[in-house]
Amino acid sequence: MGNAENEELPIKLVIMGMENAGKTTILDVLTQKINEPPNKPPSMTPTKGVERSTILFFQKETKVWDFGGQESYRNEYLANPEKYFHTISFFYYVVDIQDYYRLIQSVMYFHGVFNLIKKFSPEAKIIFLFHKMDPDYSPDERNLKEKFLEKVEPVLKLNNMLYTMFDTTIFDLNSIRIAFGLET
Numbered sequence: 001m002g003n004a005e006n007e008e009l010p011i012k013l014v015i016m017g018m019e020n021a022g023k024t025t026i027l028d029v030l031t032q033k034i035n036e037p038p039n040k041p042p043s044m045t046p047t048k049g050v051e052r053s054t055i056l057f058f059q060k061e062t063k064v065w066d067f068g069g070q071e072s073y074r075n076e077y078l079a080n081p082e083k084y085f086h087t088i089s090f091f092y093y094v095v096d097i098q099d100y101y102r103l104i105q106s107v108m109y110f111h112g113v114f115n116l117i118k119k120f121s122p123e124a125k126i127i128f129l130f131h132k133m134d135p136d137y138s139p140d141e142r143n144l145k146e147k148f149l150e151k152v153e154p155v156l157k158l159n160n161m162l163y164t165m166f167d168t169t170i171f172d173l174n175s176i177r178i179a180f181g182l183e184t
């Protein structure tokens with residue numbers, strides 16, 4: 001297949017992470033459903049399964065797959081990877097850096113999906129969003145971002161997988177736009 005043809009294909013952008021991490025909120029910023037910083041975190045409903053939508057992203061048709069993170073859904077994705085993990089161009093993984101209790105689960109979930117990305121979409125760009133870095137949040141002794149990276153970076157490096165990462169928060173919309181290349 002020639003390059004010209006490749007460029008006609010829609011891009012597939014996937015966003016995954018544990019339940020309540022903030023994935024759908026982040027996408028609402030991208031689609032400008034949210035276009036100014038809220039006073040308090042907006043009330044959201046959990047995503048049921050995978051919510052698919054199409055957006056224009058850098059003038060290109062982009063299929064966005066928002067993977068609801070509740071446990072039963074997570075198990076379903078891992079059990080049926082051929083339905084979900086093919087032809088991914090951008091893989092966003094969202095970590096709630098205020099969620100101490102779900103951190104280890106999030107590490108394990110990442111390891112699970114990472115193996116499937118390697119298998120089905122080895123060319124995918126991996127981007128970590130360390131989310132809920134709110135201006136008034138003080139990480140104190142539990143630095144969840146570092147703890148997460150400590151556990152996943154060795155595996156990424158072992159596999160020679162490149163990745164980038166961003167700190168994001170709904171209270172600074174540019175932090176989210178930057179992570180998607182929409183702002184410098």
Ligand SMILES: Nc1nc2c(ncn2[C@@H]2O[C@H](COP(=O)(O)OP(=O)(O)OP(=O)(O)O)[C@@H](O)[C@H]2O)c(=O)[nH]1
Nearest residue numbers: 020021022023024025041042044046047069169170
């Ligand atoms: N403090 C804070 N809360 C946030 C931020 N972003 C989102 N939230 C809140 O986090 C909660 C969950 O947000 P969602 O976007 O529904 O999370 P999700 O990852 O889509 O959850 P599932 O669909 O169940 O997988 C909501 O109450 C949001 O208002 C943020 O930057 N800071």
Ligand SMILES: [Mg+2]
Nearest residue numbers: 023024046047
């Ligand atoms: Mg959601």
